[in-house]
Amino acid sequence: MRLSLSARHIPTLTAGLIMLLLFAFGALRYDYFFSASNVANLFGDYAYVAIAAVGATFVILSGGIDLSVGSIVAFTAVLVADLVAKGWHPLEAGALALVIGTALGAVMGLLIQVFELPAFMVTLAGMFAIRAAAFLIRDQSTGISHPFFRWLRSIVENDGAAGGRLVVVTTVAVVLLAVRLTVILWYDVRATSSTKAPTVAAIVARIFAYVAALLGLALARLAVKSFVLGGGRLSSGAMLMLAVVLVAFVVARSTRFGRNVYAVGGSEKSARMMGVPVGATKIGVYTLAGFCSALAGLAFTMYKQAGDPTSAVGLELSVIAAVVIGGTLLSGGVGSILGTLIGVLILGLIRLIIDFQGNLNAAWTSVAIGVLLLAFVGLQNLVASLGVRAAKQ
Amino acid sequence: MAIGSDSTAARSRAPLWPALGLLLLIVVNVLFDVLTTGGPGLFGQGAFLHIALRDGVPAGALIDVLNYGSTIVILALGMAPVIATRGVDLSVGSIMAVSGAVSATMVVGGTSSAAAIGAAIGVAALCGLWNGLLVSVVRLQPFVATLVLMVAGRGIAQMITQSQITTFHDPVLEYIGLGRPAWLPLPFPFILAILLFTATVLVTRKTALGLLLEAVGGNPEASRLAGVRSKTLICGTYVFSGMCAGIAGLIAAANIKAADPFHAGQNLELAAIFAVVVGGTPLTGGRFSLLGALAGGLLMQCLTTTMYARNIGADVAPLPQALVILAVCIIGAPAFRAMLRAGRAAP
Numbered sequence: 001m002r003l004s005l006s007a008r009h010i011p012t013l014t015a016g017l018i019m020l021l022l023f024a025f026g027a028l029r030y031d032y033f034f035s036a037s038n039v040a041n042l043f044g045d046y047a048y049v050a051i052a053a054v055g056a057t058f059v060i061l062s063g064g065i066d067l068s069v070g071s072i073v074a075f076t077a078v079l080v081a082d083l084v085a086k087g088w089h090p091l092e093a094g095a096l097a098l099v100i101g102t103a104l105g106a107v108m109g110l111l112i113q114v115f116e117l118p119a120f121m122v123t124l125a126g127m128f129a130i131r132a133a134a135f136l137i138r139d140q141s142t143g144i145s146h147p148f149f150r151w152l153r154s155i156v157e158n159d160g161a162a163g164g165r166l167v168v169v170t171t172v173a174v175v176l177l178a179v180r181l182t183v184i185l186w187y188d189v190r191a192t193s194s195t196k197a198p199t200v201a202a203i204v205a206r207i208f209a210y211v212a213a214l215l216g217l218a219l220a221r222l223a224v225k226s227f228v229l230g231g232g233r234l235s236s237g238a239m240l241m242l243a244v245v246l247v248a249f250v251v252a253r254s255t256r257f258g259r260n261v262y263a264v265g266g267s268e269k270s271a272r273m274m275g276v277p278v279g280a281t282k283i284g285v286y287t288l289a290g291f292c293s294a295l296a297g298l299a300f301t302m303y304k305q306a307g308d309p310t311s312a313v314g315l316e317l318s319v320i321a322a323v324v325i326g327g328t329l330l331s332g333g334v335g336s337i338l339g340t341l342i343g344v345l346i347l348g349l350i351r352l353i354i355d356f357q358g359n360l361n362a363a364w365t366s367v368a369i370g371v372l373l374l375a376f377v378g379l380q381n382l383v384a385s386l387g388v389r390a391a392k393q
Numbered sequence: 394m395a396i397g398s399d400s401t402a403a404r405s406r407a408p409l410w411p412a413l414g415l416l417l418l419i420v421v422n423v424l425f426d427v428l429t430t431g432g433p434g435l436f437g438q439g440a441f442l443h444i445a446l447r448d449g450v451p452a453g454a455l456i457d458v459l460n461y462g463s464t465i466v467i468l469a470l471g472m473a474p475v476i477a478t479r480g481v482d483l484s485v486g487s488i489m490a491v492s493g494a495v496s497a498t499m500v501v502g503g504t505s506s507a508a509a510i511g512a513a514i515g516v517a518a519l520c521g522l523w524n525g526l527l528v529s530v531v532r533l534q535p536f537v538a539t540l541v542l543m544v545a546g547r548g549i550a551q552m553i554t555q556s557q558i559t560t561f562h563d564p565v566l567e568y569i570g571l572g573r574p575a576w577l578p579l580p581f582p583f584i585l586a587i588l589l590f591t592a593t594v595l596v597t598r599k600t601a602l603g604l605l606l607e608a609v610g611g612n613p614e615a616s617r618l619a620g621v622r623s624k625t626l627i628c629g630t631y632v633f634s635g636m637c638a639g640i641a642g643l644i645a646a647a648n649i650k651a652a653d654p655f656h657a658g659q660n661l662e663l664a665a666i667f668a669v670v671v672g673g674t675p676l677t678g679g680r681f682s683l684l685g686a687l688a689g690g691l692l693m694q695c696l697t698t699t700m701y702a703r704n705i706g707a708d709v710a711p712l713p714q715a716l717v718i719l720a721v722c723i724i725g726a727p728a729f730r731a732m733l734r735a736g737r738a739a740p
Binding site: 065067111114115116117118120121122124125126128129131132133135136139309314316317320330363364366367369370373374377378381 | 481483527531532533534536537540541542543544545547548549551552556660662663666676706708709710711712714715716718719722723726727728729
């Protein structure tokens with residue numbers, strides 16, 4: 001197993017570190033923050049964001065952008081609510097919504113690829129058009145109730161002990177991942193520093209390694225000690241999210257499509273010369289993003305139990321922020337699904353901390369997300385220019 | 394279509410297409426009025442071309458186009474230089490909300506109208522400066538930099554008005570949106586738009602500024618090597634765009650005598666971008682046409698007014714608008730024209 005670090009891993013590692021810091025801050029400052037139920041709620045509340053962010057990750061990895069995410073989520077929610085109210089079974093309505101969402105993504109991808117229109121323009125137009133279409137279906141919030149949802153909840157969340165165990169397993173897995181990243185850093189820092197003078201990146205990485213290791217250990221200890229608080233259950237949306245993230249992780253790393261996406265994002269010209277089917281890949285990422293946005297819309301519908309055409313406004317910014325914070329370069333070619341998951345969890349933790357604090361205006365969340373997005377893109381630019389300078393030396 | 398072409402002749406042809414589009418829309422509306430049974434006919438009450446005198450001032454669908462279209466025209470005038478430098482400003486709608494919020498809150502708090510107006514435009518210019526610095530100094534991609542303010546700006550506007558719709562009663566502020574000068578009974582916003590248009594044309598075409606902007610957009614690297622101060626210029630375009638959005642925000646607030654941080658300027662970013670693009674300024678930067686932006690803005694408003702005349706609600710109207718925008722972008726795309734040529738060339 002090759003463990004290697006380059007400067008481009010710094011943003012993801014920083015994100016992991018920030019996630020651990022936020023977790024620790026919340027756990028130390030507020031009661032019941034680091035409890036099974038709170039963590040379960042975090043996963044459940046942000047499930048739809050994570051699913052949408054997975055689709056956006058592929059788009060951004062290929063060098064594109066998708067501004068229509070929020071609109072597709074709202075459209076899907078309204079469509080399902082409307083159909084269920086008219087007597088459709090939720091699974092049928094959900095299947096149709098997925099097909100339509102995927103088709104919308106495919107259409108946008110075709111327009112971008114075939115006519116060489118700028119991605120932001122096409123998806124911006126899509127954003128307005130699809131939300132207007134949602135209003136066409138229903139112009140106000142519509143509740144959903146169907147025995148199917150009760151059945152689903154009874155299967156997934158009934159056994160408190162099983163649910164609680166799932167949360168424990170998930171959280172321990174996340175903490176272990178953080179520790180693994182730390183170990184990677186540690187070994188690589190030691191390997192490079194023995195052969196030449198430590199670079200800035202190596203020193204920074206070493207500091208990260210120490211802090212992350214300490215934090216990881218502290219959190220693991222907390223986890224073992226305080227998980228008796230509250231019986232948390234992972235909602236069906238959260239489980240869907242974990243499944244989607246796992247599948248996406250495999251697709252990105254180990255399938256030809258995933259490799260093609262990275263290649264196209266890295267350099268379209270080089271990819272074309274290598275024989276990568278650039279056009280098909282680009283259309284494919286937007287189709288995939290449409291599918292993920294529609295799936296996120298389904299998760300959103302289950303979560304809110306309603307379809308509201310005014311919902312999910314500004315979701316695209318949160319999603320892009322999560323992807324960028326997680327270490328994916330906006331210009332494409334570098335990034336990971338794991339990073340996106342970390343990014344989404346960071347957004348969720350910020351929201352949680354603001355909620356637990358109680359006296360801050362909810363509008364601060366969007367401001368905080370904006371600031372983080374800017375900080376991380378700035379960090380990306382900084383790392384990129386450091387890399388360029390190192391290459392020139 | 395002039396999009397993508399590259400000569401002065403093309404630039405002077407640019408307003409042709411939106412003007413044609415305007416004419417087409419008016420014809421479509423007239424046809425609806427004339428051909429539907431029980432419809433108002435050509436000039437009857439409720440027809441598109443009907444102009445009535447209300448309180449001695451002309452009113453009607455065409456006047457509405459001039460009135461509300463002025464907001465889009467002003468935004469487009471600010472957007473055109475930004476797009477010319479290969480950028481885009483997605484935050485104009487949110488800056489409108491902020492500007493309205495600032496002016497309303499100050500006037501309600503007792504400040505003079507002049508100070509409130511100055512503060513509103515000043516804050517809007519600051520927002521533009523923020524965007525400009527992010528793009529020129531931090532080297533963020535323009536749509537990301539302005540996307541941040543697009544979302545955060547509404548939050549800021551909400552915080553200024555404490556999440557309320559702030560109503561105000563100030564004759565000066567109200568005049569900005571609702572005024573009708575006695576000597577020229579057209580809506581004051583339209584007069585503002587014409588004045589701004591004239592000033593912008595004079596500054597960009599009678600000085601070297603327009604040429605420098607087009608140079609920066611046409612070939613940033615060559616301009617930099619030629620000594621053009623691209624960073625200052627690019628930053629300046631965003632400041633100007635912010636100021637225009639500030640003015641537009643004052644008009645929007647005056648129209649409803651209130652500052653609405655949730656809905657002010659909604660969907661106007663797309664309208665402004667489209668107005669500029671259909672007016673002959675390609676998204677890839679370079680040549681820009683202010684007259685085209687003017688005509689494009691009026692076209693966008695005519696499209697919206699047509700929707701309302703056909704009883705399509707404000708929430709649903711963006712659907713046909715976005716489709717029309719996409720269709721126009723496709724038609725203007727070089728790839729499309731290459732396909733048409735290939736299609737014609739094949740036997």
